[in-house]
Amino acid sequence: MTFDRKIKIAPSILASDFANFGAECEAIEAEGADWVHVDVMDGHFVPNITFGPATCAAIRPHIKGVMDVHLMIAPVDPYIDAFAQAGADVISAHVEAGPHIHRTLQAIRGAGVKAGVALNPGTPASAVAHLLDLTDLICVMTVNPGFGGQKFIDMSAKVKELRAMIGDRPVHIEIDGGVDVNTAPLVAQAGADVLVAGSAVFKGGSVSNPGPYGENIRAIRAAAEGVYV
Ligand code: DX5
């Protein structure tokens, strides 16, 4: 994984066909996805349950690029090795998921994986001020985590603050929740480079008709890059 600040579109398979993850990952990559975003929910930290490390391991061979695993679970630490073994390239943990996020980020890097830290909408940028040298990605939630298809909450001011705090460090800013052609420009302008999108990528398409995935990905990328098509 090399670092750059170009716009990267990361479709969330939360909005894909759960009976067909392998084929869905192959379809979105073929249609231009940069990263694949994998949402893990435990029914405890968030009110919804998705899947765990065994499913991530099963999905892995179907992804050529970056597998970006977003853990919405508490506790995190007992499961880090399992998600690392499953082949995650990035593992993000929530700052709100426990009292020891610093230790969690050390453990993720210790497992040989890029370490991400996620912030709920109610959590200020200052929560990561002392974590900037321990993290490879800051995930700014623009919905309260737990479900796809929710309305975007504008966190542009927080993104700007984080972008200034990061300076020259090789740290990605990722946006997660309600990203579409209308909201992508706001956060891209503020300094985000990884845009997660579930509903806005998968709408209108399927594994047997993946063309709309490509159209959706290109439209979000163009909007974020300031070129309206
Ligand atoms: C929310 C998840 C997401 C989100 C993306 O808890 O982390 O990745 O569902 O889905 P959309 O783009 O539909 O908001």
Ligand code: ZN
């Ligand atoms: Zn997510």
